[in-house]
Amino acid sequence: DTGVSQDPRHKITKRGQNVTFRCDPISEHNRLYWYRQTLGQGPEFLTYFQNEAQLEKSRLLSDRFSAERPKGSFSTLEIQRTEQGDSAMYLCASSLERGGIGGTEAFFGQGTRLTVV
């Protein structure tokens, strides 16, 4: 396994269009996170999954955002009716949770940079 992969790496879209990003986590990892990062800031949590269940959504995740992880493997993040303020790097990460036995690090993909024009 080569790590967490995200597709596409870059996306330029016109305001009002819908976009969808894909994340393929490390295969044995059961937890998958989506973060958003703007220039000069730390990653901001959007949502995360434990297997196929979406456990938490940030208030940053407006109704225009939806995420899925249908079979507990890859995940998609869709943004509908994009706005210029959605321009950011969208990061996906995965980790293996073992029921409280220590804390496990999250491994990040290289991100999808979205530019809304």
Place this chain on the structure above:
Amino acid sequence: AQKITQTQPGMFVQEKEAVTLDCTYDTSDQSYGLFWYKQPSSGEMIFLIYQGSYDEQNATEGRYSLNFQKARKSANLVISASQLGDSAMYFCAMREIGGNTPLVFGKGTRLSVIA
């Protein structure tokens, strides 16, 4: 709610010197983990080091060590023998161990290593 504070927006260090990047945190969890990540200009987030709240020893990974002071709620990263390749953004993060909480990040510190 958990919160991470990194008060140094930018730091400079001479090559081969040691540098400390500050991180303080706030949480009501009894069991939590603290993480440091490096983000070079290429954008990928690279995991550096982990410290569990119940770990008695400070974590070390090669040139990285974590100065964990639980009573002060601080988890500073120490980089020894700085190299030019250490120039990057550094993020402190934390989360509850065993719970259903996500990893929460600070705003980061930009480290510049000078030859």
